[in-house]
Amino acid sequence: MTFSIAKAEQELQTRRAALNPRWYPRYHLAPRAGWMNDPNGLVWFDGWYHAFYQHHPYSTKWGPMHWGHARSQDLVHWEHLPVALAPEGPEDKDGCFSGSAVVDGDTLALIYTGHKFHGDPGSDDNLYQVQCLATSRDGIHFERQGQIIDTPAGLHHFRDPKVWREGNDWYLVVGSRVGDTGQVRLYRSRDLREWQDEGILAEAQEGMGFMWECPDFFMLDGKRVLMFSPQGMAAEGYRNRNLFQSGYLIGDWQPGQPFVPEGEFIEMDHGHDFYAPQSFLTPDGRRIVMGWLDMWESPMPEQRDGWAGMLSLPREIRLGADNRLRMTPAEEVATLRGSYYPLLAQHLKNQSSPIVGDAEAIELDLVWDMNSATAESYGIALGEGLRIYVDAQAQRLVLERCYPQLLLEGSRSVPLPAADRLALRIFIDRSSVEVFVNEGESCLSSRIYPQEAQRQLLMFANNGDATLSSGGYWPLDK
Ligand code: FRU
Numbered sequence: 447m448t449f450s451i452a453k454a455e456q457e458l459q460t461r462r463a464a465l466n467p468r469w470y471p472r473y474h475l476a477p478r479a480g481w482m483n484d485p486n487g488l489v490w491f492d493g494w495y496h497a498f499y500q501h502h503p504y505s506t507k508w509g510p511m512h513w514g515h516a517r518s519q520d521l522v523h524w525e526h527l528p529v530a531l532a533p534e535g536p537e538d539k540d541g542c543f544s545g546s547a548v549v550d551g552d553t554l555a556l557i558y559t560g561h562k563f564h565g566d567p568g569s570d571d572n573l574y575q576v577q578c579l580a581t582s583r584d585g586i587h588f589e590r591q592g593q594i595i596d597t598p599a600g601l602h603h604f605r606d607p608k609v610w611r612e613g614n615d616w617y618l619v620v621g622s623r624v625g626d627t628g629q630v631r632l633y634r635s636r637d638l639r640e641w642q643d644e645g646i647l648a649e650a651q652e653g654m655g656f657m658w659e660c661p662d663f664f665m666l667d668g669k670r671v672l673m674f675s676p677q678g679m680a681a682e683g684y685r686n687r688n689l690f691q692s693g694y695l696i697g698d699w700q701p702g703q704p705f706v707p708e709g710e711f712i713e714m715d716h717g718h719d720f721y722a723p724q725s726f727l728t729p730d731g732r733r734i735v736m737g738w739l740d741m742w743e744s745p746m747p748e749q750r751d752g753w754a755g756m757l758s759l760p761r762e763i764r765l766g767a768d769n770r771l772r773m774t775p776a777e778e779v780a781t782l783r784g785s786y787y788p789l790l791a792q793h794l795k796n797q798s799s800p801i802v803g804d805a806e807a808i809e810l811d812l813v814w815d816m817n818s819a820t821a822e823s824y825g826i827a828l829g830e831g832l833r834i835y836v837d838a839q840a841q842r843l844v845l846e847r848c849y850p851q852l853l854l855e856g857s858r859s860v861p862l863p864a865a866d867r868l869a870l871r872i873f874i875d876r877s878s879v880e881v882f883v884n885e886g887e888s889c890l891s892s893r894i895y896p897q898e899a900q901r902q903l904l905m906f907a908n909n910g911d912a913t914l915s916s917g918g919y920w921p922l923d924k
Pocket of ligand 1: 483484500511543544559605606659660721722
């Protein structure tokens with residue numbers, strides 16, 4: 447363990463002891479203390495799932511980036527491990543930025559961005575981002591191998607390498623910014639050390655952003671998916687409402703050929719807080735995605751409690767016949783379930799009906815019959831701060847949060863499914879909610895901040911009636 451890592455570990459121990467747990471997740475991965483952003487290096491290696499993440503151990507705010515580290519047998523019970531990387535080399539002196547992990551024989555390889563300024567850090571002209579390698583045999587201690595790709599001439603923003611194996615080669619996609627155009631660049635290698643520039647894989651058309659962060663490129667159900675997090679897309683109606691987006695293009699690609707996208711950019715998640723998702727494969731071939739369950743520049747009330755940031759649930763993605771992703775909780779999430787509490791099928795008319803008094807950590811499944819509903823709005827409420835409901839006039843499913851004292855207010859929504867049946871799987875943790883609509887047709891994820899006495903869950907129907915066809919919930923536990 448290097449001096450910088452030992453120091454970070456000590457700091458984390460002290461800070462961990464002082465944490466206020468009121469909003470600390472019961473079943474999501476969050477930093478032991480301090481700050482977390484993007485998931486990094488998601489990988490299965492030697493019998494364990496590993497999740498690394500952007501981490502600042504010394505503060506609840508973003509700062510010189512380290513790689514935090516945890517491992518799990520089942521993607522839901524996580525064990526914290528020592529910080530894996532600290533910004534301590536000339537190539538990453540100002541931060542170990544986002545990146546990915548691959549298994550190379552008996553070695554776990556981390557490929558990440560070294561972030562450094564030459565001179566005054568106030569100006570982008572002095573910014574250099576290079577790609578770096580670190581390797582490990584035990585999956586816990588990493589040896590820094592230094593820079594493997596230098597910043598191309600004229601570029602400054604050049605980060606977030608995602609590596610995969612195809613045939614006899616390694617490929618790497620990396621986000622970049624040229625003027626005000628976001629790009630994804632492609633590289634190829636035989637040995638993870640020497641990389642050949644393969645040009646620009648994709649770049650922003652008009653309005654698609656000035657910088658594409660955290661690209662990921664993979665095969666799914668016969669198509670190629672280019673998933674990335676563009677900065678600088680303008681909001682348009684209900685779309686692109688967050689400061690930055692995360693989404694995907696579907697298309698075709700063969701090594702040596704250009705990527706040919708079909709269709710437009712589609713957002714991954716329609717809640718307030720989902721960014722920088724990264725995917726990985728399970729040993730049985732499922733493609734799983736996890737994202738950062740926050741958004742840049744949003745208030746993060748947990749900062750006053752000694753920590754900030756958490757990751758989403760692991761979500762399996764599949765490609766639908768309509769060329770859109772379907773995102774559902776990974777099957778392992780069901781292992782968190784305690785006893786099942788069924789809810790009676792019922793009609794609600796201008797009334798509310800309690801579900802559970804303290805919904806601190808639960809999964810709630812509800813099926814509404816939209817065909818027979820006359821209510822203008824119906825759905826569920828958690829205390830006074832969160833409602834998830836059908837707005838019959840707008841024909842949308844709305845997630846509305848209302849924590850005015852924390853400066854968090856406003857709603858996000860998706861169109862109602864075409865079917866009569868609205869099936870919702872809703873995961874509530876101490877400070878998050880994730881809603882999966884009709885087997886993953888759409889998804890809404892947001893941070894929430896209920897006070898202890900504000901965790902009663904109820905269902906309601908206003909100005910008319912609504913029918914709950916079936917439902918139930920499971921307390922989720924460790
Ligand atoms: C995305 C991002 C990445 C960068 C990292 C820095 O949220 O801005 O582009 O590598 O966070 O922490």
